[in-house]
Amino acid sequence: MAFNVTRRKFLQTASLAAVSIPLSKVVCAETGVTKASLEPKGTMNDTTVVGGLCEMCFWRCQMVGKVRDGQLIKLEGNPKSIDNGTSICARGNAGIKLLYDVDRLKYPLKNVGKRGEPVWKRISWQEALDECGSKLKAVVDQHGPQGICVFPHGASAKYPMHYFERTVGTHNVSEASFFQCRGVRDTAYMASINEAPEEYVDMANAKVIFLVGCHFGENIHVSHTKNYIKGLQNGAKLIVADPRYSASAAKSDIWVQIKPGTDTAYLLAIMNYLVQNKKYNQEFVTNHTAGFDKFSQSIAEWTLDKAAKECEIPAAQIKEVADLLAANAPNVTIHPGRFSSWYGNDFQRGRALACLTALLGAYYVKGGWLPPKKPKLSKTSWAAEEHGNEHNLNYHNNKMHHPYAPPGTPTELIRDCAISGKPYPIKGCVVWGQNPMQTIPNQEKMKQVFKAMDFVMCVDVMPTDVTMWADILLPESSYLERYDEIKVGATYVKADDKEPTQYIAPRYPMVEPQFERKDQVYITNEIAKRMGHEKDIPVQSLEELVNKTLEASKTTLASIKAEGGIHLQPGKPAGAVPEDFMVQLFSDEIADAGFPGAPTYIPVENVPAGHARLLFGRAPVHSFSRTQNNIWLHHAMPVNPVWLNDTVAAKLGLKEGDSVGFINSEGVKSRTTTIVKVTPGIRKDCVYMYHGYGMVNPMLSICGGKGVDEQSLITKIAIDPESGVHGMRNNFVKLTKDGKTLDMPA
Amino acid sequence: MSETSTSQDLSFFYRFLARCMQYPDPQWMNEDFFQAFFNLVDTLGATSEGQEIQNILTQSPDPIEALQIEYTRLFINGAPHVVAPPYASVYMDKSLQGAFALKTLSFYRAKGFVMEKDADLPDHLIHELEFLSLLVQENDLAGEEEFLTTLFRPWYKQFCPRVGKETRHPYYRMVVNLIDFFTTEEKKDGFQCNEA
Numbered sequence: 055m056a057f058n059v060t061r062r063k064f065l066q067t068a069s070l071a072a073v074s075i076p077l078s079k080v081v082c083a084e085t086g087v088t089k090a091s092l093e094p095k096g097t098m099n100d101t102t103v104v105g106g107l108c109e110m111c112f113w114r115c116q117m118v119g120k121v122r123d124g125q126l127i128k129l130e131g132n133p134k135s136i137d138n139g140t141s142i143c144a145r146g147n148a149g150i151k152l153l154y155d156v157d158r159l160k161y162p163l164k165n166v167g168k169r170g171e172p173v174w175k176r177i178s179w180q181e182a183l184d185e186c187g188s189k190l191k192a193v194v195d196q197h198g199p200q201g202i203c204v205f206p207h208g209a210s211a212k213y214p215m216h217y218f219e220r221t222v223g224t225h226n227v228s229e230a231s232f233f234q235c236r237g238v239r240d241t242a243y244m245a246s247i248n249e250a251p252e253e254y255v256d257m258a259n260a261k262v263i264f265l266v267g268c269h270f271g272e273n274i275h276v277s278h279t280k281n282y283i284k285g286l287q288n289g290a291k292l293i294v295a296d297p298r299y300s301a302s303a304a305k306s307d308i309w310v311q312i313k314p315g316t317d318t319a320y321l322l323a324i325m326n327y328l329v330q331n332k333k334y335n336q337e338f339v340t341n342h343t344a345g346f347d348k349f350s351q352s353i354a355e356w357t358l359d360k361a362a363k364e365c366e367i368p369a370a371q372i373k374e375v376a377d378l379l380a381a382n383a384p385n386v387t388i389h390p391g392r393f394s395s396w397y398g399n400d401f402q403r404g405r406a407l408a409c410l411t412a413l414l415g416a417y418y419v420k421g422g423w424l425p426p427k428k429p430k431l432s433k434t435s436w437a438a439e440e441h442g443n444e445h446n447l448n449y450h451n452n453k454m455h456h457p458y459a460p461p462g463t464p465t466e467l468i469r470d471c472a473i474s475g476k477p478y479p480i481k482g483c484v485v486w487g488q489n490p491m492q493t494i495p496n497q498e499k500m501k502q503v504f505k506a507m508d509f510v511m512c513v514d515v516m517p518t519d520v521t522m523w524a525d526i527l528l529p530e531s532s533y534l535e536r537y538d539e540i541k542v543g544a545t546y547v548k549a550d551d552k553e554p555t556q557y558i559a560p561r562y563p564m565v566e567p568q569f570e571r572k573d574q575v576y577i578t579n580e581i582a583k584r585m586g587h588e589k590d591i592p593v594q595s596l597e598e599l600v601n602k603t604l605e606a607s608k609t610t611l612a613s614i615k616a617e618g619g620i621h622l623q624p625g626k627p628a629g630a631v632p633e634d635f636m637v638q639l640f641s642d643e644i645a646d647a648g649f650p651g652a653p654t655y656i657p658v659e660n661v662p663a664g665h666a667r668l669l670f671g672r673a674p675v676h677s678f679s680r681t682q683n684n685i686w687l688h689h690a691m692p693v694n695p696v697w698l699n700d701t702v703a704a705k706l707g708l709k710e711g712d713s714v715g716f717i718n719s720e721g722v723k724s725r726t727t728t729i730v731k732v733t734p735g736i737r738k739d740c741v742y743m744y745h746g747y748g749m750v751n752p753m754l755s756i757c758g759g760k761g762v763d764e765q766s767l768i769t770k771i772a773i774d775p776e777s778g779v780h781g782m783r784n785n786f787v788k789l790t791k792d793g794k795t796l797d798m799p800a
Numbered sequence: 801m802s803e804t805s806t807s808q809d810l811s812f813f814y815r816f817l818a819r820c821m822q823y824p825d826p827q828w829m830n831e832d833f834f835q836a837f838f839n840l841v842d843t844l845g846a847t848s849e850g851q852e853i854q855n856i857l858t859q860s861p862d863p864i865e866a867l868q869i870e871y872t873r874l875f876i877n878g879a880p881h882v883v884a885p886p887y888a889s890v891y892m893d894k895s896l897q898g899a900f901a902l903k904t905l906s907f908y909r910a911k912g913f914v915m916e917k918d919a920d921l922p923d924h925l926i927h928e929l930e931f932l933s934l935l936v937q938e939n940d941l942a943g944e945e946e947f948l949t950t951l952f953r954p955w956y957k958q959f960c961p962r963v964g965k966e967t968r969h970p971y972y973r974m975v976v977n978l979i980d981f982f983t984t985e986e987k988k989d990g991f992q993c994n995e996a
Contacts, residue, residue, distance in 0.1 A: 056845075056846075057846055057981055058846075061985065064843075065810060066842065069810060070806070070809045071805070073840055074811070074812040076832075077812045077813065077815075077816035077840065078812040079836070080833045081812065081815040082819050082822065082828070082834050085930040086916050086918075086919030086927045087913050087914075087916070087922075087931045088914060088915075088932060089934070090912060125897050154896035154898070155896065156882070156890050156895065157882065160876055160877065175865065175868050175869045175872050201852050337917060463857055510820065517877055685894060752881045754881075
């Protein structure tokens with residue numbers, strides 16, 4: 055475009071005022087830049103802000119922030135922390151780049167295009183909230199509260215989840231942290247020891263650490279990793295069962311290169327060996343277990359040889375592991391794991407881990423499972439109301455489909471109902487901090503759910519893949535910009551020979567939220583007002599929510615801030631085994647529900663000819679898809695190479711760094727390609743990738759389309775029968791290169 | 801014409817350009833606004849381009865909504881991807897609120913200006929244009945030139961062609977070219993360094 059005059063000449067024209075004066079009448083009266091008194095040069099206004107609580111993953115390390123001129127320029131571990139100390143991980147450091155990510159959601163957006171192919175228009179909060187409130191109310195008025203389904207994830211999603219569950223009254227809530235992650239572990243332990251195990255293992259004082267699939271070093275939670283490393287430094291023997299030579303396997307004394315899906319058979323054989331050879335802790339079993347005889351009979355078939363054949367590992371190695379555990383019991387860590395939604399037989403696997411811990415007497419002992427005594431907090435949220443089970447899909451037709459389901463409703467029951475309209479219509483969907491496109495298997499089915507809705511709203515900090523399916527997309531303040539979650543914990547007196555100490559660490563904002571980002575209490579309350587629930591609102595602000603939650607501890611946000619962001623108080627020593635602590639080796643309750651009363655191995659589908667089993671796990675610098683667009687983390691690990699056995703690679707003619715795609719056994723192709731990592735450190739019948747890559751949404755300018763989205767290849771759905779939790783490792787792939795499909799050699 | 805009155809006029813131009821870059825809203829994007837806008841465009845000799853914009857606005861069933869959608873796509877969050885975030889740091893630091901934004905703020909401060917509490921980031925195009933307006937209003941033409949050379953042009957010369965190439969609405973092509981015109985000092989022989 056050319057103007058027919060230069061700037062200088064234009065500004066010299068006699069009639070300039072004739073142009074400029076009309077302009078002066080339509081300019082904005084106020085400016086964002088205003089005159090002020092001069093400040094002394096060199097003043098950077100640097101401050102240290104305390105009270106940061108990380109949420110780049112969900113371990114919630116305590117931090118301080120360095121702020122310059124309102125800009126957060128550095129994050130560090132809070133020196134007062136007795137949890138992570140001054141350490142934070144790569145993701146924690148990179149939180150700054152989430153805060154200032156160019157692609158972050160800034161304003162409420164309305165989709166004036168189609169779901170899945172959005173055309174966005176910025177709208178006011180008033181309009182956005184009016185639309186969310188009226189559309190969700192219309193769903194409830196027409197279909198009942200059960201007509202709304204909710205997919206929440208993360209600290210900010212708890213308050214809105216409670217609103218929809220307790221006040222609105224829908225059971226159709228599916229948290230990824232339960233139904234696609236650790237829920238099955240928790241319910242298996244609940245059924246076995248009457249509480250969820252968390253990761254309460256005293257690895258620092260263990261003589262043996264036994265990891266079944268855990269890959270510390272790649273999966274990093276700072277204080278937990280420190281605890282693990284301290285144990286290794288103290289001389290603990292490390293046993294790692296994993297088909298892959300993981301970061302943990304690389305540090306192990308014994309690496310058990312087990313066939314995927316056979317963990318339970320392996321654990322049963324270890325337990326049977328201990329029982330048969332009377333190498334179990336007879337005192338603990340007598341005093342703190344139930345059903346030993348039935349249990350022993352049930353697992354008796356699992357000889358070392360039988361398990362060796364099933365698990366494709368040497369019988370002598372199973373015996374070696376069992377003997378090592380027995381010789382060092384009870385000071386052994388049988389790690390309960392975390393992410394456990396693997397094969398659809400995972401409840402039994404969790405039960406086996408819980409029972410093995412009991413046979414070794416490794417509950418409430420140094421080096422074993424040792425729950426800390428945490429400070430108590432008040433419970434503040436929407437009031438719990440009884441809504442009956444008439445519309446609870448897990449109770450439909452007076453039948454409990456998955457009696458050991460975690461809180462909420464199993465995802466697959468919600469999806470089937472939403473798509474079929476049976477037994478009732480689900481027409482409104484709220485997605486809050488979760489990215490169901492990359493957490494829930496079978497993406498096409500997820501799309502069908504969104505297509506079936508009358509209204510979809512998403513709340514997030516980033517434009518993740520699921521946000522493309524929203525009608526209204528709301529920008530949330532991040533964990534660095536809001537009050538929120540309170541982390542509590544305690545040290546073990548046995549671990550460090552210091553007095554036991556408890557800590558309370560609420561989340562404080564490090565900086566003010568930018569643009570028009572709002573927090574969960576504001577958004578939820580405003581929607582609640584529009585849905586007719588104003589009188590039920592429990593708090594007016596996040597700050598009030600946190601202060602009310604702190605009441606039981608007799609602390610406040612102000613008092614803890616004055617203490618440096620963390621309140622420390624004398625703790626209680628981790629105690630001996632409570633008298634009433636019982637482990638259900640054989641559970642009559644589980645048997646009565648129609649499932650095996652003793653841990654039982656349920657075989658999974660074998661790898662079909664020409665394919666490899668698709669395995670996936672955590673990258674050390676990423677938390678799933680949540681952190682992919684972070685520029686520092688992206689540079690640290692821009693793609694997710696596929697691990698391929700070196701012998702297999704040679705037969706396929708593939709070498710390190712070759713670019714490959716995938717096609718799964720159901721004909722679904724990967725949208726993108728990745729590079730090959732050739733290694734002897736993986737079984738021939740598997741390939742492995744880090745999870746969370748290959749996101750679709752082109753609004754993600756850094757990570758979009760980089761690496762392969764392994765979730766897109768997980769189309770076969772396995773459901774753990776007891777819990778209703780997904781199993782996601784029963785999918786099989788072939789590699790593709792240059793348009794050709796490569797059959798995996800037998 | 802006195803230097804002071806030219807500065808006053810230039811100040812209005814900067815303020816008007818800042819107005820043009822605000823999120824479209826019928827409260828200000830009204831008949832008076834467009835009249836002033838097309839008057840400026842005509843004066844600069846871009847009558848045919850101005851006519852094209854008028855045609856598109858007239859033909860659109862909701863011209864303001866069309867501009868809102870395009871603004872969102874270009875400058876906020878768009879599919880397939882936000883085209884051109886209007887922040888200097890995005891181009892100079894590959895991040896929002898990077899070191900370049902701090903440098904910009906420091907420059908404001910050195911000249912005796914601060915950011916209002918509810919303002920956007922200091923390196924937002926609108927605020928930089930407001931700042932230029934305030935500087936020339938104070939007749940600080942040396943400051944204007946220094947700011948343009950060291951803090952404005954380095955990023956704007958990346959931003960402007962991106963919008964010009966990618967926009968689907970001629971209004972925004974015209975706006976970024978107007979800004980380019982008013983922020984590019986020509987050489988002494990009468991030609992601009994970056995011809996509009």
